[in-house]
Amino acid sequence: MQITVPLVIDIPDDAGIEQVESVVLDADRLAMCEAMRAVVAGMDAGPIVCPTCHGRTVQRDGTATRLVSTRFGRVSLVVRRVRCAACGQRCRPSAPLLAALGRANLTPGLRQTCVLAGSSWPFATAACVIADRCGAVVSAEHLRQVTRAAGHAAAGDGVSGCTRRRTTCGPRATSYARTRPGSRSVSDPAPPACLPVGRDGG
Numbered sequence: 001m002q003i004t005v006p007l008v009i010d011i012p013d014d015a016g017i018e019q020v021e022s023v024v025l026d027a028d029r030l031a032m033c034e035a036m037r038a039v040v041a042g043m044d045a046g047p048i049v050c051p052t053c054h055g056r057t058v059q060r061d062g063t064a065t066r067l068v069s070t071r072f073g074r075v076s077l078v079v080r081r082v083r084c085a086a087c088g089q090r091c092r093p094s095a096p097l098l099a100a101l102g103r104a105n106l107t108p109g110l111r112q113t114c115v116l117a118g119s120s121w122p123f124a125t126a127a128c129v130i131a132d133r134c135g136a137v138v139s140a141e142h143l144r145q146v147t148r149a150a151g152h153a154a155a156g157d158g159v160s161g162c163t164r165r166r167t168t169c170g171p172r173a174t175s176y177a178r179t180r181p182g183s184r185s186v187s188d189p190a191p192p193a194c195l196p197v198g199r200d201g202g
């Protein structure tokens with residue numbers, strides 16, 4: 001699949017480098033969001049094979065909107081639904097593309113960025129950093145949940161020695177390191193030497 005998206009940038013005549021950087025970045029993000037929508041639209045428009053019976057005759061069954069938060073911002077995707085004429089099962093042609101999201105709305109890339117930020121700053125600060133650097137709106141509470149889930153996933157995978165500690169304002173961090181399996185969590189006064197990042201399906 002090859003897609004083309006427009007990139008229109010209006011630069012004021014008296015703009016300085018800082019303003020140009022900001023305008024170009026905003027335009028880039030809009031173009032990337034448009035590219036994401038175009039990819040989904042392209043999949044929905046292509047030949048569709050029923051995943052149940054492999055029939056190739058499908059009927060339109062409406063559309064659904066899916067909000068996805070990415071590393072370049074929040075994208076509202078229009079997802080097509082179809083019904084197989086042979087077996088009657090419904091499916092979404094773009095389902096394989098979106099499978100990594102699971103029931104969540106964060107892409108794996110943004111999720112990892114959230115974990116990195118959530119492990120480095122207070123969650124409220126991390127949310128601001130992500131909004132500024134990625135254009136993605138992720139609440140401090142969502143960041144906390146994502147970071148916590150990654151810590152638990154890493155702990156479940158047997159990763160040890162990676163702890164989190166916060167020294168500034170914001171929600172107090174939870175330490176994920178354990179002295180031994182089944183024992184209580186302990187805090188490590190040193191900054192985290194490594195980051196426990198685990199895939200949790202979203």
Ligand SMILES: [Zn+2]
Nearest residue numbers: 050053084087
């Ligand atoms: Zn079918």
